[in-house]
Amino acid sequence: xxxxxxxxxxxxxxxxFGGAVASHTVVFADGSKKTLGVMQPGEYTFNTGAAELMxxxxxxxxxxxxxxxxxxxxxxxxxFEVPANSSFTMKVKTVSDYCCSFLA
Amino acid sequence: xxxxxxxxxxxxxxxxFGGAVASHTVVFADGSKKTLGVMQPGEYTFNTGAAELMxxxxxxxxxxxxxxxxxxxxxxxxxFEVPANSSFTMKVKTVSDYCCSFLA
Numbered sequence: 001x002x003x004x005x006x007x008x009x010x011x012x013x014x015x016x017f018g019g020a021v022a023s024h025t026v027v028f029a030d031g032s033k034k035t036l037g038v039m040q041p042g043e044y045t046f047n048t049g050a051a052e053l054m055x056x057x058x059x060x061x062x063x064x065x066x067x068x069x070x071x072x073x074x075x076x077x078x079x080f081e082v083p084a085n086s087s088f089t090m091k092v093k094t095v096s097d098y099c100c101s102f103l104a
Numbered sequence: 105x106x107x108x109x110x111x112x113x114x115x116x117x118x119x120x121f122g123g124a125v126a127s128h129t130v131v132f133a134d135g136s137k138k139t140l141g142v143m144q145p146g147e148y149t150f151n152t153g154a155a156e157l158m159x160x161x162x163x164x165x166x167x168x169x170x171x172x173x174x175x176x177x178x179x180x181x182x183x184f185e186v187p188a189n190s191s192f193t194m195k196v197k198t199v200s201d202y203c204c205s206f207l208a
Binding site: 001002003004005006007008009010011012013015018019020022024026027036037038040057058095097099 | 105106107108109110111112113114115116117119122123124126128130131140141142144161162199201203
C-alpha cells in the first residue's frame with residue numbers, strides 16, 4: 001500500500017464503458033495528474049492525449065499498443081507506457097486495480 | 105463536480121464482492137475519512153463500524169437498512185445515513201458512483 005499526500009481528489013468518478021472502467025482523478029501540488037481506477041473483465045480501447053504510465057496494482061490483462069500485432073500479458077506489479085496521441089487496448093481477464101500517471 | 109483538497113489518498117483500491125464494489129480511501133487533515141467508490145449492478149450487504157453517510161452521486165439503487173422490511177429507492181443526488189455497528193443492503197440497479205463519509 002502507498003499513499004499520495006497533499007493532493008486534491010475529484011469526488012465524482014470518471015465513468016468509461018458504462019462503468020466497467022471507473023477512476024478517480026488525483027491532482028498533485030505541481031499540477032501533475034494521476035487517475036486511480038478499477039477495470040472489470042472486458043476489452044477496452046483508450047486513446048491517449050499526453051503519454052501515460054499505467055501501473056497495474058493487481059489483476060491480469062493482455063495488452064496491445066497501437067501498431068502492435070501481438071498481445072502482451074500484464075499482471076499486478078507490472079506497468080507499461082503508452083505514447084502521447086496514441087491508443088492501447090486491454091483485454092482485462094480479472095478485475096484490475098490501476099494507477100495511471102499522465103506524463104508531461 | 106466537487107473536489108477535496110489537502111488530502112491523502114491511498115493508491116490501492118478497496119475491493120469488495122470480487123471488484124463489483126471498489127473504492128478509494130481519502131483521509132483529511134483532521135483525520136476523518138471518506139471512501140469514493142463505484143458499484144456495479146448487483147446486491148450487496150455491508151456492515152458498519154462507525155456510522156456512515158452514503159451520498160449517491162449518480163446511479164439508482166434500492167436500500168434496506170437493518171431492521172427494515174421494505175426497500176427505499178435511492179437515486180443520484182440522494183443520500184442516506186447508516187447507524188454505527190449495523191448493516192445495510194443495496195440492490196444496485198445501474199452503475200452507481202458514491203461518496204461514503206465515516207462519521208465520528
